Amino acid sequence: MFFQPVDRKRCASCHRWSGPRAPGDLPGTVAIESETIAGLCVGGPWDGQERRARSACGHWVVWLALTLVSTTGNP
Numbered sequence: 328m329f330f331q332p333v334d335r336k337r338c339a340s341c342h343r344w345s346g347p348r349a350p351g352d353l354p355g356t357v358a359i360e361s362e363t364i365a366g367l368c369v370g371g372p373w374d375g376q377e378r379r380a381r382s383a384c385g386h387w388v389v390w391l392a393l394t395l396v397s398t399t400g401n402p
């Protein structure tokens with residue numbers, strides 16, 4: 328398991344990304360199998376195309392699930 332910092336603003340932590348992931352154990356991280364896994368961009372400039380977890384673009388928006396974790400104080 329790999330924990331990618333959300334502040335890197337990569338596809339893995341973007342709301343528009345559909346790859347396999349979960350909120351990380353540590354605040355401000357997203358858990359992914361590796362940075363080379365891929366998922367579809369949905370509604371962004373790469374709509375319908377596969378993007379790797381470490382990819383990025385200027386239309387990144389934070390994954391809502393990460394926001395919910397941080398506001399509930401989940402340890």
Ligand code: SF4
Nearest residue numbers: 338341344368371384
């Ligand atoms: S390509 Fe951009 S909009 Fe699409 S998932 Fe990645 S960061 Fe988000």
